[in-house]
Amino acid sequence: MELTINNLSKTYPNGVKALNNISLTIPQGMFGLLGPNGAGKSTLMRTIATLQDPDEGSIILDTTDVLKDPQTVREQLGYLPQDFGLYPRINAQVMLDHIAQMKGVGNKGERKELVESLLQKVNLYQHRRKALGTYSGGMRQRFGIAQALVGNPKLIIVDEPTAGLDPSERNRFYNLLSEIGENTIVILSTHIVEDVNTLCSNMAIICQGEVLMTGKPSEGIASIDGRIYQKSVEKSELSEYQDKYSVISTKLLAGKLSLRVESDENPGDGFEAVPADLEDVYFSHISKKVDPITI
Template identity: 80%
Template sequence: MELIISNLTKTYPNGVRALNNISLTIPQGMFGLLGPNGAGKSTLMRTIATLQDADLGSITLDGIDVLKDKQSVRERLGYLPQDFGLYPRISAETMLDHIAQMKGIGNKAERKDLVEALLNRVNLYKDRKKGLGTYSGGMRQRFGIAQALVGNPSLIIVDEPTAGLDPSERNRFYNLLSEIGENTIVILSTHIVEDVNTLCSNMAIICMGEVLMQGKPKDGLAMVQGKIYQKAIDKGDLDQYRKDYHVISTKLISGKLSLRVESEEALDNGFEAVPADLEDVYFSFISKKVDPITI
């Protein structure tokens, strides 16, 4: 099973081109879509989820034309958007039962079994009678996954799912997504590199509506391995270093600015060669499109 996106283009009425000839092949498993805020990730996710139309291009899911046969896609789709509304006084149990009815599960006993199984799967069964408005951020996200799983979807889209979660909630969410991704296409749209590094066997980096890189994380690492150098400098010297070197990222540590620089040639002048990580891959590609200081 594959999701194939070909030459997808979307321009909004204000003239902003959110997607510029996007082409991606997304196989079964966890697929990470990395990019800064405003890169076009949410526009792409909403288009795949049949919530908006593209201007040009095509999307197929296991032979289904996503842009034309929207109902067939919706029957196979689970979607957890970045911001999703909840009825605060309704319990998780009641809300999932309602969603199951909307998905066409008419048998009451079947719905009851399904709701119980989903709540157990996302570790919310003991909290099933509580109003959704009382849930923590991590519980809300786990409920969001539960509602996305109603109907046994073959494609699940999660948009910025770990933003605002504490480390323990994020780990629980990682484990849940990894389990789901064993038998499903799961698209994880995020600007958090750690999410992709932890979860995804395939990935793409997009910026300003364009695909800059796609492949396996290890393929991206191979592109920059041996080319990353680090140095701590005074903040006031940054402009000069940016003129002399390809600075891909900066981080303030104990009052000093730590530079990460990409170079094909060995560097001295106080630079230290360091092992590349997936964040370096991300910034290497993004810095070609966007000023690294603004990333």
């Protein structure tokens, strides 16, 4: 099973070019799509999910042409958008049963077994009779995954799934996504580097509608290892260092800025070599398109 995207482009009526000749090959497993807000990630996800058409390009899921045969894709798709509505007064069990009916599970006994199985999988069975409006953010996200899994999809898309979750809920969500990713294609769209580093065996970095990097996270780190240097400076000195060095990121720590720069050789001037990580890979590519980002 493989998802192949070729030369996908999309420009909105206001002139914003959300996708610029995107090409990606996404294998089975967890695939991280990493990029800042406004990078085009959600546009790409909605296009793959057949919710909007591109201006040009193609998307093939296994042997199915996604753009020409959207109904077949929808039958194989599980989708958890960044923001999704819930009927606040309906409980999880009733809502999932309704979704299963819409997905074509007509037998009442089969639906009951499916709904109970999914609620167990996402650790919501004990809360199955609670109104969805009373759920916490993490519980809502886990319910979102449950509804995305109805119909045994071959492709699952999750858009910014851990935004707003506390650390314990995020860890539960990580474990759930990792389990799901063993048997299907899961595209994880996020701006949180930790999500990709923790979960994904393959990834891409996207910014301003363009793919800047694809590959395994470990390959990305290896490509810049030995090229990252760090130094703490006063905030007032930032512009001076930006003029002299290739600053890829800054982080405010105890009133001082910790600068990370990328260089072919040790820049001296008090900089120290540090091991590269996936965050450095991300900022190395993003900084070539936009100004260095303070995190």
